[in-house]
Amino acid sequence: xxxxxxxxSTRRNGLIPFRIELETRMExxxxxxxxxxxxxxxxxxxxxxxILSMAGGNPIRAYSxxxxxxxxxxxxxxxxxxxxxxxxxxxxxxxxxxxxxxxxIGAEGQFYVGAFGASAVVLAPLIPLDSPAxxxxxxxxxxxxxxxxAWGFVPGFLKARYNVNEIISSLMMNYIxxxxxxxxxxxxxxxxxxxxxxxxxxxxxxxxxxxxVEKIPAFRGLTAHLxxxxxxxxxxxxxxxxxxxxxxxEIRLIGDNPRAAEYSGINIKRNIVLVMMxxxxxxxxxxxxxxxxxVHRLQGAISxxxxxxxxxxxxxxKLNPILVVPVSxxxxxxxxxxxxxxxxxxxKLIQGIILVCLIASDFLLRYxxxxxxxxxxx
Numbered sequence: 001x002x003x004x005x006x007x008x009s010t011r012r013n014g015l016i017p018f019r020i021e022l023e024t025r026m027e028x029x030x031x032x033x034x035x036x037x038x039x040x041x042x043x044x045x046x047x048x049x050x051i052l053s054m055a056g057g058n059p060i061r062a063y064s065x066x067x068x069x070x071x072x073x074x075x076x077x078x079x080x081x082x083x084x085x086x087x088x089x090x091x092x093x094x095x096x097x098x099x100x101x102x103x104x105i106g107a108e109g110q111f112y113v114g115a116f117g118a119s120a121v122v123l124a125p126l127i128p129l130d131s132p133a134x135x136x137x138x139x140x141x142x143x144x145x146x147x148x149x150a151w152g153f154v155p156g157f158l159k160a161r162y163n164v165n166e167i168i169s170s171l172m173m174n175y176i177x178x179x180x181x182x183x184x185x186x187x188x189x190x191x192x193x194x195x196x197x198x199x200x201x202x203x204x205x206x207x208x209x210x211x212x213v214e215k216i217p218a219f220r221g222l223t224a225h226l227x228x229x230x231x232x233x234x235x236x237x238x239x240x241x242x243x244x245x246x247x248x249x250e251i252r253l254i255g256d257n258p259r260a261a262e263y264s265g266i267n268i269k270r271n272i273v274l275v276m277m278x279x280x281x282x283x284x285x286x287x288x289x290x291x292x293x294x295v296h297r298l299q300g301a302i303s304x305x306x307x308x309x310x311x312x313x314x315x316x317x318k319l320n321p322i323l324v325v326p327v328s329x330x331x332x333x334x335x336x337x338x339x340x341x342x343x344x345x346x347x348k349l350i351q352g353i354i355l356v357c358l359i360a361s362d363f364l365l366r367y368x369x370x371x372x373x374x375x376x377x378x
Contacts, residue, residue, distance in 0.1 A: 023368040033318040033365065040361035041316065044354040051349065062346070070333025078209065078222040082294060084332030085224075086111065086303070088231035089286035090310030091317065091324040092238050097279040099242060099319050101255040104276060106155060106170030107283040108307025109177030110148040114284025115291040116181050117147030119298035122204045123189045123197055133203040140204060141230075141288050148284015149277040151177065156276025160269035166276070174307070178300075185300055196299035206293035227289025232325065234282060239321040251275060283307060304335060305348075312351060315358045 049059030070080045090107045097104035118140040120126060127139055151173060158164035189197040209222035242248040254261040254268055262268055286306060295302050309331055317323035331351070338347030 018371050018373045021370050021372050023370065025366060025368055028365060036361045036364050037316050037318060037358065040357040041354055044350065044357040047353050047357070048346075048350045051353075052346070066334070066337035066347075069337040075221050076336070078224045080329060080333045080336050081224040081228055082332075083335045084328040085227040085231050085293070086286040086290045086306045087309055087313055087328035087331055087335075088228075088235060088325055089282050089289065090306050091313035091328050092231075092234055092310075092321055093279045093282035093286070093307075094310045094314035095317065095319045095321055095324055096238055096242065096251075096282065097275055098314055099255050100251045100271065100275050102156075102159070102272060102275055102279070103167045104152065104155070104170050104279045105167050105311065106151065106173050106307070107279070107286075107310050108303065108305065109170070109174035110151045110280040110283035111287040111290075111303055111307045112174075112177040112181050113151045114144040114148040114287030115295075115298065115302055116144075116177075116184065116287075117284065118144035118288040118291050119184075119189075119197060119200075122200050123298065129201055129203075131203065136201075136203045137206060137226075137292065140292055141285065144288035144291075145281045145285045148287065149281035151284070152276040152278075152280020153273060156273040159276070160272040181298065182300060185298055189298060191297075197297045199297045200292070204292060205296055206289065208293070225289070225293035227293040230285060230289055231328075234285070235321045235325050238282075242321065283310070286310075309335075309351060312355045312358065316354070 045063070049063070052059040052062055069076060071077055090111060093107045093110070094104060121136070121140045121143050122129070126143065127136065131139075152170075154173060155164070155166045155169035158169050159166045185195055185197060191198045206226040208225040209219040213220045240248075242251060250261065250266050250271060253264070254266060254271055258268060287302075290302055290306070291298065313324055313327045313331055317327045334347045334350065
């Protein structure tokens, strides 16, 4: 009788006979982060498919075509690796800063400044143009990386010295970097009035697999270049720094508990500047790899948003430098496939949905969700 009355009361009051309870997680299982990220990505692809269907498209056909366009053969997979190369480095740039809860949103600008620094070596020139290729490339890498580090120093210094919000300062510096490059592209280094600089000599090109086709015929048509090696090596180095070095322990401790870090004697302000410089240097190296390995001249449209995509990659990899590599390859395929499908905004749409789902999925990392049946009084 009581059960019948409770049911009537539930219907009468329009209440659902269960409730959702949230419990703060004191600790997380090691598998939870990867599972939540994977689930968020699958859900994002599902939402993207729903939107494609609403627009009159066939999501299964679109996704299968994108998969084939990015991974269907060794040739297109090589092109995917070319797109993934700057993403690996910008993803690492974001991951190392985010590990200390420094929100570097300026990887895009640091990418452009790194490309500018590498170009200056050739176009200024900073060393003789008849220098051997190894010296030319090494100098471009050094100058481009230092330029990106210097661009990261500014928001880092402002944060450490004056507590200026690094999100705003690093984001605003993106626009300054683009404008800086445009000045040299349009006014100083313009080739015949066109919106690009003269082409670099081949000694300033990063070697590609296809360059060795005479020795290894299987490399014919494969466009992956030395920048990929830079990315893989830096992924290993950053992983070692974060998880095996004393400095990496300080970085993660500051990110997890700044008060405990300060109490233990860690210089937080110095680490803010150094980490932002390291992050900027990695993004600058991404600019070097793209300008020297792909574009071979300084021009405006050298990035489809590599720096901003690096933010998504870092979150999807849960700030793990090793996981940044496969995630970057997936996003490289997404960018490459975007050139083959219409409308061309679909890949960016999917990237945006993935980012929103990732941010929302962090809720599941902080709280344990349980559904509890309500108890009704007569």
